Amino acid sequence: MRQDLAAAAVKGRRARRHGGVPWIPIAAVAVSLFASLPLGFVVVAAFQAGWETVSALVFRPRVGELLTNTLFLVVLTVPVSAALAVALAWLTERSDLPGARLWSWLAVAPLAVPAFVHSYAWVTLVPGMHGLWAGVFISVIAYFPFLYLPIAAALRRLDPALEDAAASLGLSPRRVLLRVVLPQLRLALCGGGLLVGLHLLAEYGLYVFIRFDTFTTAIVDQFQSTFNGAAANMLAGVLVLCCLTLLGVEVLVRGEERYARVGPGAARLQQRARLGRMTLPCLALPLVVAMLSLGVPFITIGRWLMHGGAQVWRMDEIGLALGQTLFLALAGGLLATLAAIPMAWLSIRAPGRLQRGLEGLNYVAGSLPGVVVALALVTITVRVALPLYQTLFTIIAAYGLMFLPRALISLRASIAQAPVELERAAANLGRPPLRALWATTIRLSAPGAAAGLALSALGITNELTATQMLAPNGTRTLAMAFWNHSGEIDYAAAAPYAAIMVALSLPLTWLLYVQSKRMAGR
Template identity: 70%
Template sequence: MSGLAGDWLAPPRRTGRALPFMEMAAVLVSLLAALPVLFVGWMAWTTGWRSSAALIFRPRVGELLVNTGLLVILAVPLAMVVSTALAWLTECTDLPGRRVLSWFCVAPLAVPAFVQSYAWISLCPRFQGLPAAVTISVLSYFPFLYLPVAASLRRLDPALSETAAALGLSPWAVFARVTFPQLRLALCGGALLIALHLLSEFGLYVFVRFDTFTTAIVDQYQSSFAGPAATMLASVLVICCLVVIVLEAAARGDARYSRVGSGVARRPKPACLGKTAIPCLACVCAVIALSLGVPFVTIGRWLAAGGLAIWRLDEIVPTLAQTAILAFAGGVLTTAMAVPMAWLSNRAPSRLQHGLEKLNYVIGSLPGIVVALALVTIAVRVVQPLYQTMATILLAYGLMFLPRALISLRASIAQAPIELEQAASALGRGPAQALFATTIRLAAPGAAAGTAMAALGIVNELTATQMLAPLGTHTLAMRFWSFSGEIDYASAAPYAAIMVAISLPFTGWLHVQSKRMAGE
């Protein structure tokens, strides 16, 4: 999603000649990506204006709109405050243990939001409604803001703040007038990512009994099997996603945030916290304890309570194997779908390519329930043999996680010199042979990273997997959801622990990559 936040308005620059087969592949992937939105529009058309209006303009939709709006309006600013404060304390001050604490500020990404909610609700059963939804959402998603803000703070030229301080501005004035404006892009991009996650999240809000569009769509789907009511709710949710994206683009603006020169190549002197060091450290530790301590302690408590009896290896091993197969196959497919667009973005950008790429980002930001609802209906009504098959669920994963692979691949292909492709062609290689012998091979690390990021998303995906998985398929998330839905928290604990254990190395990798990109 950072690609969406970073270059939505960037004008394309042509650097090479497009290969016809790459253009055709990019168009085909984009047409597949457009299926969810086209499906929603087609269902609204076939339902008719009067029926659609009756389903949309009703008190229940207004209630869901208020709930979802309040959730986004309250949770996103709180996450911005928490993330900015944590990033500044761990990157710009002499806070004790700040290097270790910076990793702990990223680690909550390893805990799926529905596992976080499971931990809180099993610890405090009365913690429900909007307050619980906002609190757990902030604790689950603030790292999406922390990462870009911390990276931006590392790259700031210390001469700017030093000059402002020399002119007589206080430290708070320097932060407000010099540092904070330069965090605008990072804050807007991270806020967009969090807002889209809030719109698409399902399990978290079911646990705390807070109704949103996503929970209502799932309820409607289960009662009417992709009936018009579920589709109309999905159409409102799609509009909400597009509104959030447009608002982020408007808030980001088109101001310039880069310099022609390289600036000062040195780390800024950490701000001295003095007597406030201990209170600041306590605040950081409190956030970490709430976002990591609560789920870890809760999962550990249920594991201890269940003992060896809850480790049903005859269920856990096949479930882990099926999850790994889906994650690997989905990750590879997603990366393969991203190759044509990533190559065109670097080698032959155009207005068509620019528009298609943004379409992929928009569709990738839609909730999994909307993507699954579209594919279920298309499979049932048009291609019945594909209903509840591996092909359908893998396609859903590809559409949902395409931006993750696209961002990684685009960066890697940009680092592969185009002259190598040209030299291979001059030596008699065909266009496809030259491409795969040079650029694709050099972009292999980025492809691996994109595959890993998509696979991580698939491991923790719930709603689309529940709707599309073939009969007999069980993933870690599905097993966890099944046991927790039966209030059997002890039996759900092993699956929660395994999902967290799988995700932790990826969060560490993200943290290392963030520091590496900042030149550390």
Template identity: 65%
Template sequence: MSSIADTRAPTVPHRRMPAATSWTLSIAVVVALLSLLPLGFVIWAGIVTGWDTAVQLIFRGRVGELMVNTVLLILITIPICAVLAVTLAWLTERTDLPGARLWSWLAVVPLAVPAFVHSYAWLGLWPGLNGLTAGVSISVVAYFPFLYLPISAAFRLLDPALEDQASSLGLPPFAVFRRVVLPQLRLSLCGGALLIGLHLLSEYGLFAMIRFDTFTTAIIDQFQSTYNGVAAYMLALVLVACCFVLLGLEAALRGRRRYARLGPGVARQVRKVRLGFWKYPALILPLGVAVFSLGIPSLTLGRWLIAGGAEIWRTDEVWLALWQTLVICIIGGIATAAAAVPIAWLSVRRPTPASRFLEGCYYLASSMPGVVIALALVTVTIRVILPLYQTVATIAIAYVIMFLPRALVSLRASIAQVPVELEQAATSLGRSPGNALWSTTVRLAAPGAAAGMALASLGIMNELTATQMLAPNGTRTLAMAFWALTSEIDYAAAAPYAVLMIVFSLPLTLLLHHHSKKIAGR
């Protein structure tokens, strides 16, 4: 008898689609159609604009300037983030660096600081900071954790036997790293780089504060100042095209190479590289990263809090903004986790080409910038279903489209650990398919759903563009209040809102860090 249990779910005959599968598939299709609404909007906008007008609006000097800014920003920022993340991950995961666990944690904490708060902090020290150099510098400290997280997890999973074999063939250490280790990091590098690229395309607050024009800042300027819908729609079309280019490049660079270890047994424990003389000089890198990504925001916020005194803590306004933020985060997080249940269940229990196609639709939709999603929902609600314009339902739909993959990844992993026999037993006892799914799988997968909800809520708490355009009248979240005050150059009054965003984002960021370590088996 084998000592290893087969954890694969039993194969279900496909002669007739079970009732549970049919209604779950129907819900998943509805969610997919909602997710593809922004893409349909962009295509529709291009058609109704007309070829001649579209060509004039797309192929003009302003669009060329925005394209140059975007390309330079991506081409400079991503390589710097990659080098920084790989070096820092190697130091914290594969060497005897003093305090490696602390530095690993500090490398993830910058995710709790919204990108526009980074801009606010840097401007507090250097008021004249602007342009491409400022955009690259702040983007690196704000977004490098998106590469550090997957790369550090990949380092924990690599089998050191491959490196030992390469060394035994006479390759020097740097050649071993370049020819053996780096190729195994390709998936993590491509995935993290794609995330950073999509964030650079969709970010508004960071670049608006330092007066660096991107497609997103131009779209919102058109929408808010002149309400030039046609020009904004064409810029959105170009922005979506840029997203598709990034997705295509990531898929091409990722390739189809296998990365799984073959052979009996398991990978042995990694032997830490001894830095020797370089042990303490190597601390300069993680210390410098912590200073620029956390020290500068802390210093600026502390200075403004002290300068503003107790008067800037306008209790009624601050706590109202906090309350509204928490309510929106809870509503959006629950809606996102609930929308992820059908496709997560299908991808685990009924993995078919149809379920994989639907899942791909979700990821494609979430790659589109928040401003495009907001423009689509504004247009649809005004033209078709006006009662939904600027309602909680509309903004909840936007959050589902933007953050559904975050909930999907966690929920799918939890559902895979629930035996399918429990559902079958509940059904055999007379429960309906929906009741059986709820009472067994959904309840046992609750930790994964909670993690997915927390990850979605982290994005919602720091989201600015879609919230500004879609939130009901009278809504003033922490991000919206912070942005309004900084726009009035009242940096001291904005400090409490920034502090609260960081404080409430920090536990969610630590959960993300813990989740990445758990997936990597540590």
């Protein structure tokens, strides 16, 4: 009897020490190493090419032109998007703007319209829109919601006592905004700005429509002309360096200041500022933004649908594209969610230096543009595993790599809310480690897993570049069908696919908006 009790005690201690599931660290390491393949591909490609080839392909006028375009695009778009997002967030969260809740939702809704559909709408409306300024304009109206969401959430959580104390010291409302409110928004501005910047580096379709060359458009052109050539690989290397530089700049700008407070803060909501005579001029801003970011795409799609009539609704082709898109979105989202479980569990249950390093690999890989991920998988499958080239396995693996961070962030938050004592109790009661994990933490974190799957599926639904490069012959997603028709200047035939993509994305965007409200306590 005593031996049985001793054995049970030893088993319980091991379960507590290792989390009860010893294979989880192994799985987390395996997923992290797989996620680092695109980054490793860039390093290996540069090493194999040799310094002479690298210098000849990188230090040339064409790369300088692309770098200049990219620099101006990021430097102009991110600050303008930030200013627009701060203004809209202040009006909807801190002023008595009429219909603030409606304008708040309309500020998030542009995320439901793929960036290349924004570009399609504007180019068909204003055919002369080309070049840098067109790229900045369309990028701002397509991507500013990535900044609006965290800024609005930060304003809701900001302790009103901070502003009251500053006002009591004699600071004017403008100086309170500049010296108290804006510094508290630094994390939101840095995080949202990083998202916008990474999207600018990765975007392809938007800039092809307006004939503005970026690294991504140049890589795809090189890939289509020379397949797996050294020029495309070296351009991918420069693009990766741009992404890593952007990550480093965000870390430096973010700093290490403390933004948390001790205690719940003031037990009241922030009093909304009265706009008075400025109500109508202030209403013009969200109204104009909504018309530019939502009205133009919806009106343009509707106009082309009416122009094309019933004949553009080729239900056999549309049904095939819709079915393939839903299948790939579900399969890719499910893979990303399952692959994120080990790392999410490890980051909460066993934090440490190794865990942080492995988790960083997942985020860095997820920040790389889809064209780099696709190029890496093309090279690997062609050189090492040719039977996997242009197969469902490869395209779904690419989706898993690209959208792993979305699932990881959602799962981490849910696992953190699942008490570890439940896992230990299940293990002590004699359940096998996997069953104990499934019966407790996995079930309790199901909402987070569902959110991660939905966010990943939303991204896959609108993904274009990697799908074009990796999809098996005969694959025709909504994005690919839209791109093929628009590339043939058949804008009417492209309109149904644009409408369906927006219709699929709107409910998920609404869920994202509602979730952001709940997390901010509203």
